[in-house]
Amino acid sequence: MASEAPEPPLHVVQAEPPLELSEEEARRIDLTWSLVMVTGLALLFGLLSVFGGVAIPVLLGLSGAYVFNPVVSFLERHKVSRTWGTTIVFAGCTLALVGAVLYLIPVFQDEAAKLPDFFRRASTQIIPHVESLLGVSLPEFVNQRTAELGAKASELLQSAGPTAARLAASFAGNTARFVATLLGLAVVPVLGFFFLKDYPRLVGLVRELIPLRAVGLVSRRFSEVDDVLSAFVRGQLTVGSILSIIYSTGLSIAGIDMAIVIGVVAGFGNMVPYLGTTVGIMLALLGLMLSWQGPWQLAVVAGTFLVAQLSEGLFITPRIVGEKVGLTPVTVIIAILAFGELFGFVGILLAVPVGAILKVVLRVVVLRYQKTSLYTGEASRP
Template sequence: MHVVPPEETLPLPEEEARRIDLLWSLVMVGMLGLVFVLISVFGGVAVPVLLALTGAYVFNPLVTALERRKLSRTWGTTLVFAGSTLALVGAVLYLIPVFREEAAKLPEFFRRASTQVIPRVEALLGVSVPEFVNQRTAELGAQASDLLQSAGPTAASLAARFASNTARFVTTLLGLAVVPVLGFFFLQDYPRLIGLVREVIPRRALGLVSRRFSEVDDVLSAFVRGQLTVGSILSVIYGTGLAIAGVDMAIVIGVIAGFGNMVPYLGTAIGLVLTMVGLMLSWQGPWQLAVVAGTFAVAQLSEGLVITPRVVGEKVGLAPVAVIIAVLAFGELFGFVGILLAVPFSAILKVVLRVVVQRYQKMPLYTGEAPKG
C-alpha cells in the first residue's frame, strides 16, 4: 500500500479538492474504457502487456518484502520469478494428468446421469416423474456425451485452422512467450513505473491523488490477490472432501465450486448440484452424504468466518447482487474478457463513485447552504 509522505498532505480548499477528485474520477473511468478498447483493437499486444502488468502487481509485495530484508530488487525479482515459475510448472505437470483422467470420465458421467439419476430420485422421493422428463433427460445426456467425445477432434480441427493462419498463430505464440519476459522487467522496474506516474501529477494534487490510488490499491489487492487465494483454498477443501466421499469428478467439481465463489452463490450452487449428481452415480451408503454435507459446511464456515475476513477483509465491499449484475453486464458487452474483468473493474468503479458522492455531498447543491464568497 502506498503511504503518503507528510509533505504531500497539505490541506486543499474544498473547491480545488473537488476539481481534482472529479478529474481523477474521469481519468479512471477513461482508463478502464481504454483497456477494453485496446483489448478489442490490439488484442495481440494489449493482452500480453495486461497479463504481465497483472503478474507484476500480484508479486510486487513479495519482492518489496525481500527488499526490506536487504536483498536487491533484481535478485528479489529473480527469486520470486524463479519460485513462481517452478510452482506453476509443478502444478501444471501434476494437474494435467489429473484433469485428463477426469475429462475422460465426462462422457460416461453424463451418459450414466441421463439414465440413472431420475430413477434414483423417483425411488428416493417415492413419486413418479412424467415420461417426457425421462426421455428428455436421456436425450440431453446422450447429446452431452456425444459432444464431449467429439470435443477433442473438434479442438484439434480448430487448432489446425488457427495454425494455418500463420500471422495470427505466430503473433499469439510470440505474445504468450513474451509475457514472462515483460512480467520480469515490469516487476523489477515496478517502483520506477510508479515513480513515473507520480512525476506527471501536479504537486498540489499529489497528496490527494496518492490517497485515491491507495484506495484503489486496497480494492484491487483484496480482489486480485485475495480472491485467487480464497478460490485456491476452497478448491482444495472441496476437492479433498469430495474425493474422500468417493464422488465422481471430485477434483473438477472442487475447482468449479472453489473459484466459482468469486461470483457469490454461483460456485456453491453449481458445485452442490454437480455433487448431488455425482453422489447418485457413485452411491455407497449414507456415510457419503454425511461427508459431502460436512465438506460444504466446513468450506462455507471457513470461507465466511476465517478465510475471507483474514485474506480479503471488507476492502472490496461489493454486494452479491452487484457482483452478479456486473458479471452479466460486462459479459454481455465484452464477452469472456468482460467476465474476467467484471469484478475488479466494478470494485474500482465503486471507489470512483464513492469519491464523486462524497464531493457531491459537500456541495451547496446538496447541503442547501449558500455558496461562500
C-alpha cells in the same frame, strides 16, 4: 546470495512540505482526477477494441505485476534484490503450473475412461434405482438414450484425439491468427517479469506527471483505489484458499477421484459470488456419479458444502478477511454482467479493477457534492 549493485534511484519530484489546499482547490483536483480516470477507462476499452492483440498481453502482464508486487516487495525488505525476488516468484509460479498440469492430465484421462462404464451402469442400475425411489417410471427414451451413450462412449473417446487434432489444424490454417495468438501468450510472462521488476519505477514515472500542488491528494485517491482492489483480491484469495482446503478434504473423504480439482475450482471460483459454489456442486455430483459407492458419499458431499458455506459466512470472511472487503458481491456481479455484455471476455477480465476505480470515483464525486452549498444549504464562503 550475492546482492546486486544498487540501481540509481529514480528521481521523483515531490512537494515538500505538503501544500494546504482550499476546499475549492481540492474539489477541482478531485473532479479533474475523476474525469481523467473515466476518460482513461473509455480510451482503454477503445484501444482494446482496435489493438486487442497488443493491449491484452500488456494488461495481463501489468495485472500479474500488481498481484505479485507485495511478494517481491516483502523479499526486497529482507535484503533480496528486486531482480532476484522477481526471478524467485516466477520460478515458483512456473513450478506450480507445471505441477498442476502434470497432475491434471492423468486425472482427466482416468475420469474420461470411466465414462463408458458410467453410462452403462446408468442405464442398467441407476435409472431403475431412481424409478424405485420416486415410485414412477421414467420415459423410455431416457433409458434408450443412456444405453446409446454407453455404447457410443468408447467410440467418442477414441475419436476425441483426431477431432481435437483436426480442430487445431483448422485453427492453424489461419496462419496469421495462429502465430499472433502464440506470440501473445508467449509474451505475457516476459512482459509480466519486466513490469514486476520495474514496478516501483513505473509508479514513480506516473507520480512525476502529477502537478506538484495536487500530488498529495491524487496519491491519496490512487491509494484508495489500491485499497479497494487489493482488499478484494487478497481477501478473496484468502477465502478461496481456505475453502479449497475444506472442499478438497471433504470430497477426498467422500472418495471422489477429482476431489482436489473440484475443491480448487469451487474455492477460488468464489471470487465470482455464488459461481464457485454452483459449479462446485455440479462437478461434485458428476464426480459422485462416476465413483458411486453408496448413499454415505452423498451425505459427506452435502455436509462438506454446508460446512464450507457456514464457515465462510460466520467465521472466515468476518474474522479473517475483516471489514475491509473492498467490493461487495452485488458490485462484482453487476460489474461482470455489465462489462461482459459490453466488451465480451475482455470486459469480464477488467470488470473487477474497473469496478474498483469507478467505486472510488463515485465516492469522491459524492464527497465533493456533499460539501457544496447546494447540498448543505449554506451560503458559499469566499
